[in-house]
Amino acid sequence: MQRKNVTITDSEWMVMRAIWTMGHATSRELIDAMNELEGWSASTTKTLLHRLIQKQAVAQHGGSRPFTYKPVVGEKESMAATADDLFDHMCAMRAGSTIADVIQSRELSRADIANLQAILAEKAKTAPEEVQCNCLPGDQTC
Amino acid sequence: MQRKNVTITDSEWMVMRAIWTMGHATSRELIDAMNELEGWSASTTKTLLHRLIQKQAVAQHGGSRPFTYKPVVGEKESMAATADDLFDHMCAMRAGSTIADVIQSRELSRADIANLQAILAEKAKTAPEEVQCNCLPGDQTC
DNA sequence: GTTAAGAGGCTACAAACGTAAACTTAGAAT
DNA sequence: ATTCTAAGTTTACGTTTGTAGCCTCTTAAC
Incomplete structure (x- = not known):
């Protein structure tokens, strides 16, 4: 096909x-x-x-x-879609805590960090206990 | 070429x-x-x-x-490289505060969030005031 | 030693990509 | 009205990717 x-x-x-x-x-x-x-x-x-x-x-x-x-496509929406694809990809790559790795490897300014902390604090209020990631069967790292 | x-x-x-x-x-x-x-x-x-x-x-x-x-390539290293590429791409896409958008659009568990917060706290200690992003000339959003 | 079966290697081929030349047409200038 | 030129359209071509068939050894079995 x-x-x-x-x-x-x-x-x-x-x-x-x-x-x-x-x-x-x-x-x-x-x-x-x-x-x-x-x-x-x-x-x-x-x-x-x-x-x-x-x-x-x-x-x-x-x-x-x-x-x-x-x-026709707004950049915000494209951004969101891309971000999601990318993270699926990274997740597929079985990278333990993917986002964490990304943040680790990225240079961030103080302002960026403060911003992120605010977002996380907000998100923490409604976060679920567990989140699914479709990894390889038998994969324990994800 | x-x-x-x-x-x-x-x-x-x-x-x-x-x-x-x-x-x-x-x-x-x-x-x-x-x-x-x-x-x-x-x-x-x-x-x-x-x-x-x-x-x-x-x-x-x-x-x-x-x-x-x-x-030959370890998955950790690949991960880091990929993450960086991806973020460059997102940055190229002029998404305001890219990482923030990603986190926004991503479902995270409480554990993930706690983990991220820890990482950010650590990173905050050594973060520079400003960080460069090679955007389009004249681009003010990045 | 001969043979069978699977591992490894070459070949194939359409779709997609990056890159660009060539051709056509519709307004602008004369 | 004729010509020029820029805008738009078609065609092109080598490479990469996704997907897979077929040929050739090697090793194991007889």
Whole structure:
């Protein structure tokens, strides 16, 4: 069974990122941005933009020729989805307490830490005793 | 310029995961495991195993025929590396305080939270005031 | 020594990706 | 109206990935 692709790839994310930063953009603006940021040729950006449209991550607006491109997917939602995927992945990788490892390995500023502590304190109020993680059968570390 | 691949792909991770769980394994064991877990054919597992050997993520041990395969990369280290990649990615996605978002979107048990709080408290002692994140130029949200 | 069965290795092939050239069309300038 | 040019569309091509078939040894059994 061949796979069915609906995933946004790395280079596509870069374009999304640019669009999000700009809010909306013409192809020219995007081409220039991507050329500046990644050194891509115009064609490359065009292709990626097209693929994003096909994947319905970006929409073409404005009836006449210099169209405007806007994100269909908000970055917040994408972020949440990605975060979840990533953690599933890490969980799948059987990393003991995954989030803990991540925090350990990450450089954080005082402000970040304070922020996190606040969030955790809040979360602690409603946290369940146990949480499931679909690991390998027989895996005890997760 | 074509890309230069040294990345371990998703399905390859699955094999790594199995090897890590078993500590070390023969191809037969891996084939059976992957068949059970993912329904893969023997060939698929063999191919992936081979690619992993080429990528030097797994090594062949034992001189005679039923070889033993062992991970070259420890899962802890892989975990750390992955976590960092992932966070770079999230950071690239301009998600305000990325880690916070992740924690927000994740279900955590009381034990997990306590654990995290301990880690954060520890980290707070040595945390720098500011931390860099290489975002898009002009990006103020990161 | 011959053979069978499984381990290991090569080959295959479609989909997806990264990257980009070539072609077409619709407004802008003359 | 004709031409130029930028915007948009098609096509291309080598690589990577997911998935798997088939061939070739090695080792164990007869």
